[in-house]
Amino acid sequence: MAALLPSTGAAHAALLGVGAHRPSRVVPNSEIVDAIDSSDEWIQQRSGIKERRFAEDHETVQMMSVAASRAALERAGIEAAQIDCVVVATVSHLLQTPAIAPAIASELGTDHAAAFDISAACAGFCHGVALGSDLVRAGSATHVLVIGVERLSDITDSHDRGTAFIFADGAGAAVVGPSDTPGIGPVVWGSDGEQYDLIRQREDWRDVVGTPEAPGSGLMPHLSMQGNQVFRWAAFEMGKIAQEALDRAGLSIDDLDVFVPHQANMRIIDAMARSMKLPSHVRIARDIAESGNTSAASVPMALERMIAEGEARSGDTALLVAFGAGLAYAAQVVVVP
Ligand SMILES: CC(C)(COP(=O)(O)OP(=O)(O)OC[C@H]1O[C@@H](n2cnc3c(N)ncnc32)[C@H](O)[C@@H]1OP(=O)(O)O)[C@@H](O)C(=O)NCCC(=O)NCCS
Numbered sequence: 495m496a497a498l499l500p501s502t503g504a505a506h507a508a509l510l511g512v513g514a515h516r517p518s519r520v521v522p523n524s525e526i527v528d529a530i531d532s533s534d535e536w537i538q539q540r541s542g543i544k545e546r547r548f549a550e551d552h553e554t555v556q557m558m559s560v561a562a563s564r565a566a567l568e569r570a571g572i573e574a575a576q577i578d579c580v581v582v583a584t585v586s587h588l589l590q591t592p593a594i595a596p597a598i599a600s601e602l603g604t605d606h607a608a609a610f611d612i613s614a615a616c617a618g619f620c621h622g623v624a625l626g627s628d629l630v631r632a633g634s635a636t637h638v639l640v641i642g643v644e645r646l647s648d649i650t651d652s653h654d655r656g657t658a659f660i661f662a663d664g665a666g667a668a669v670v671g672p673s674d675t676p677g678i679g680p681v682v683w684g685s686d687g688e689q690y691d692l693i694r695q696r697e698d699w700r701d702v703v704g705t706p707e708a709p710g711s712g713l714m715p716h717l718s719m720q721g722n723q724v725f726r727w728a729a730f731e732m733g734k735i736a737q738e739a740l741d742r743a744g745l746s747i748d749d750l751d752v753f754v755p756h757q758a759n760m761r762i763i764d765a766m767a768r769s770m771k772l773p774s775h776v777r778i779a780r781d782i783a784e785s786g787n788t789s790a791a792s793v794p795m796a797l798e799r800m801i802a803e804g805e806a807r808s809g810d811t812a813l814l815v816a817f818g819a820g821l822a823y824a825a826q827v828v829v830v831p
Pocket residue numbers: 530531532533536540541616655656659660693719720721722723724725728758759762787817818819
């Protein structure tokens with residue numbers, strides 16, 4: 495029997511460029527507090543969030559993804575036609591099917607790139623980077639566009655005290671491509687399905703619609719979260735996952751320049767930094783103060799801000815770690831493009 499030719503790819507993969515789209519409407523805590531009987535002081539103390547961005551009508555999941563992707567492509571010096579695969583991490587593209595990725599790939603002007611969505615909630619972008627790295631090194635693609643995008647304002651209950659002040663909108667994107675040296679370390683990822691219900695869409699769509707005999711609510715099934723349990727899990731477990739990603743990359747904590755955790759809550763970020771004993775020279779992403787928690791978009795948006803503000807420089811070693819509904823998590827060390 496004839497043997498198949500093996501697929502062969504690049505020796506190494508790296509992030510080549512990062513971009514973001516921040517929605518135009520700035521929403522301060524003062525706009526949120528009345529509906530949840532809260533205060534600016536409480537929100538800032540418990541979450542570190544001062545304001546967030548909500549998308550305007552025209553800032554759809556597709557529009558924000560295309561804007562972030564164009565910025566990433568430009569910084570990478572790559573044409574859309576060179577992208578072979580588009581991976582979109584999101585939980586707020588509100589069509590069950592088709593995925594949004596093919597529409598984005600087409601609007602960007604790729605040459606019929608493979609395009610699909612992944613659902614790993616707030617950990618989605620780091621899952622996408624892991625996939626992108628493996629696709630490039632296996633030869634399935636030369637350039638992969640990884641997008642994290644959310645319009646969580648569509649699926650957040652503005653009267654829910656546990657979520658209304660946290661979730662927000664935005665998009666971030668990165669081009670993953672071939673490199674002479676390793677630019678994306680081994681991923682450490684996993685899930686804890688025993689905690690499946692801690693963050694979830696409240697109801698199944700069938701229960702929303704109901705039956706002729708028992709009509710459903712007909713209302714958007716919003717996100718629900720058991721914040722306390724999520725907080726404890728993230729604060730205690732994610733520092734260990736981050737450390738494992740460093741170990742697997744063959745680095746020590748002193749080799750690190752930048753720490754970009756999922757922007758879930760400033761207190762979780764601080765707890766992780768303490769548990770990892772991050773040295774003071776490591777610069778920590780704190781985009782949550784102005785952007786809120788944008789789920790799959792939070793890591794690329796936070797990294798983009800650090801690059802734009804000169805806090806992360808080309809060649810720096812950055813540790814990404816993300817976690818969320820599922821519960822799903824993923825972490826890897828990358829070299830800043
Ligand atoms: C949501 C979160 C900020 C809530 O903070 P918390 O300290 O756990 O708050 P609790 O629910 O224990 O409530 C503490 C007190 O604040 C009150 N409270 C709760 N929500 C409030 C709000 N929005 N405004 C004002 N007070 C509020 C409660 O009634 C309670 O009052 P009491 O002590 O008098 O009973 C926190 O749990 C959290 O950040 N969780 C993780 C969120 C996260 O990362 N999610 C995304 C994962 S991808």
